[in-house]
Amino acid sequence: MRQLIYLDHAATTPARPEVAQVMMDCMINTFGNPSSIHSYGRQARLVIDEARAFIAKSINATENEIIFTSGGTEADNTALFGVAMANKEKGNHIITTSIEHHAILHTCKQLESEGFEITYLPVNECGEISIEALKAAIKESTIVVSIMYGNNEVGTIQPIKEIGELLSESTILFHSDAVQAYGTQPIDVKELHLDLMSVSAHKINGPKGIGFLYAKNGVKFVPRQYGGEQERKRRAGTENVAGIAGFKEAVRLAHEGLQGKIEKFEQFKQRIAAIFVQEKIQFKINGEGAKALLPHVLNISFPGTNVESMLVNLDLAGIAASSGSACTAGSIDPSHVLVAMFGNGSERTTNSIRFSFGFGNTLDEIDEAALRITKIVKKMAER
8 A cells, every 4th residue: 555645744733642642641630620729620720830831931931921722823813803902092003914824814804894904015036025115014003013933835934033123122012923933943032022922732743722822921912702710811711721731742842852853854855856856857946045944844836737636646646735724725716825926927826835844754755755746747747
């Protein structure tokens, strides 16, 4: 039977066995409600407190700056809606980019319908924004800037530190969707001057349905849901104790040997490109030339192919890949990220595939995948 090769880690990652074990133990032995004052509740509360402290340390934050959410989407929504509503007396202008995840873009569209003004910064062909364009977009009414750390489709890393330094001289809040970057990049929120940051566990071999929003002490926002007084009255609802415990273990594993992981993924990229050159197929790497790229994301344009046929053929060949964001993978519309980079008429918007690496991938797998891909591209080019 042909070996299946999973190269879609940017969509979601398999839970590490250690994570699953921690969660199973927690569900069986630590089932109390963390808000209960008896020993069962206190035991569950301890699990959450220890996880919060551990996760906060991973980004150089304090414990009370970590708010557990149901994932990256809720964290993004809480950050933008919460800050917009809490600061609408100061202004109604928000700056973001044209290549954000839809958790940000759709939130911004909703805010526009509620009277907020949104500026969507363009990007160059590498997927990078211009600091000068950001400076020019800032107004007296600007209350928040939301710019993703690393793009989920092409992997371009934005100049987050430069942006943070620029905004630190003002009262404008700075949010970053770091869902793809956390666990593959060292992140220090103080060094980056971030006020808010979104993270999701299922991108780092943790469970689905859990994430966090970092909110710097002093940042005011209106909660998105109401009920109990969990998360210091910032996010009502009984905490997902097992998910939080699994998240902590995933964070521990993700940051253990981080540099080695980065180097391994870069090696994968080089090997795939080398095999494509050796096999004499045409390809272009989207985002190539950017100042920095996420190590685990490789987005490739194959001239003479189309994305729908490529994905079907890849699946038949036992390779799991994607055309971009998993949240829009069923859509026939071209990627908004590639359109922003190359224009609506570019063939790259209809012939690009995203490969992404993670836990479990080996060099032998990468070699095998590259050879299978070349066969598909050659076969499609002959038509």
